[in-house]
Amino acid sequence: MILNVDEIAISKIYQFVGYKIFMRNDHIVQLEFENGFSGQIEDGKNMVETIKKVKGPDKCLLLVIYKEDNTFSKENREYIASKEVSEVIKADALVIKGLALRIIGNGYLRINKPGRPTRLFNSRAEAITWLQQFML
Secondary structure, three states, rough: OOOOOHHHHHOOOEEEEOOOEEEEEOOOOOEEEEOOOOOOOOOOOHHHHHHHHHHOOOOOOEEEEEOOOOEEEEHHHHHHOHHHOOOOEEEEEEOEEEEHHHHHHHHHHHHHHOOEEEEOOHHHHHHHHHHOOOOO
C-alpha cells in the first residue's frame, strides 16, 4: 500500500510550481518533482532554503523522487553538488525512472561529484533503506 503524502509528512508540505518538500515521519526530507519540471539555479537555491526550514538543527537525509521528463540546468547541478549544499544534506538518495534521466543522473555523479554520499535508485524502498544507514 502506498501512503498518501499527508499521511507520512510530519512538517508543513511546501508546495512550489513543479515540486514539493516536506519532512517524512521517518525524519527523511522528501523532495518530489512533478512531470515536466525543469530546474534552474533559482529553483535549486529555493529548494535548499526550504530544506533548511524543515530539516531541524542537524544535516538531513534527502530522498528525491524524479519523474521521467525532469531536467536541470548545468548551473543547478553544480550548485546542488556544492560544498555549501553538503553543509545542509548528509546524504541523498535519488529515485530515478527512465533511461534518459538515469544517464543524466550518472553524469551528475561522475562530473559534479557531490561532496556527500549520493546514489541512484530504481525504487523508494531501496532508497530509504540505503538512507537509513546514515541515521544517528
